[in-house]
Amino acid sequence: MQVPLQGPFSGSSGQDPSLLCGSLMATSDPGQSTRGRQRAARSTTPPAAPARAKRRVRPPSDTPPVIEFRGVSKRYDSGDTGLDRTTFAVGPGEFVFLVGATGSGKSTVMRLLIKELDPTEGVIRVAGRDLGDIVRKRIPFYRRNLGVVFQDFKLLPNRTVYENVAYALKVTGGGRKEIRAKVPDILRLTGLSTKLHNYPDQLSGGEQQRVSIARAFVNHPPLLLADEPTGNLDPSTSIDIMRLLYRINLTGSTVVVATHDHAMVDKMRRRVIELSQGRIIRDEAAGLYTNDETTREFAQRLRSPAARPPGIDDALGFDEESH
DSSP states (O other): OOOOSSOOOOSOOSOOHHHHHSOOOOOOOTTSOHHHHHHHHHHHSOOOOOOOOOOOOOOOTTSOOSEEEEEEEEEOTTSOEEEEEEEEEEOTTOEEEEEOSTTSSHHHHHHHHTTSSOOSEEEEEETTEEGGGOOGGGHHHHHTTEEEEOTTOOOOTTSOHHHHHHHHHHTTTOOHHHHHHHHHHHHHHTTOTTOTTOOGGGSOHHHHHHHHHHHHHTTOOSEEEEESTTTTSOHHHHHHHHHHHHHHHHTTOEEEEEOOOHHHHHHHOOEEEEEETTEEEEEETTOOSSSOOOHHHHHHHHHOGGGSOTTHHHHHTTTSOOO
16 A cells, blocks of 8 residues: 555646647748747747645644543542643644653543543543543444554454454454455555564564554544554664654544653654643644753754664655645
8 A cells, every 4th residue: 555655636737728738820921020920939838837846735724623622631539630621632634742751641631532531521522523422332433433552562462463453344344355455555554564474472562563553554544542652662663663653644644642752752843742740731833752952952953963863854754844
């Protein structure tokens, strides 16, 4: 499956077809000078079509958010506060990092989004739908529209890579024809096409996380949630996983990642929402993991090739126009 690195463009160049298809009719008046005929020919020559700038297709500004939290609080029976009057929104196609210390509320946000928990107060909407209106027996149907990636992979140990990914289609009603069409494509996208007959215990940690991502994305969900997807991986493997999530985001899925991975957040420079004791203390459009670095320090770090892992610029698309 080919994953576009730029947004699709369609339609004609906007020029009148008659200018492109019609022949130039120079005057045959014998009294007209050669210079005059040249001027006439130039005046009727169609202008060259302007080069179209490469850019990402952005959703219209009036598109409703994919995720919306309005005054959401979550207090546990133990007395601990998971979230405290939290309000934020995530638009279609965004890539958002949730950062903060352990216990800051990141996992609470994720668990609320998959309806593993209910808020104590406030409203949560996903794609405009109030999650409070979803009764318990309908929760599995709601979750079919989500892709979820966990830190501990949660693979089925007695099934192969192919079977683990296919299982996500089976439980949502996918037939054999759909499975045969979609599973090989997603395994190619995630770099697992040579591992389809392997079992989870025959894979490295990075490969197991790739299977988890493939399973989460095989249905092409509009929203992908990743809770500490690189928490158990080495730095080099973490780069591969973030590259994969970035490619998925480029296909149009909204991606929300809860993470402690300072390096990846700082390299990718996407939107960062920082939580502390259940409250949002920072929301930056192109932020760092922490807000301690000055603009001059950041510029110096970007100019230093030694500070960048090999291939990270091409892998994460930093040569492209940023959001």
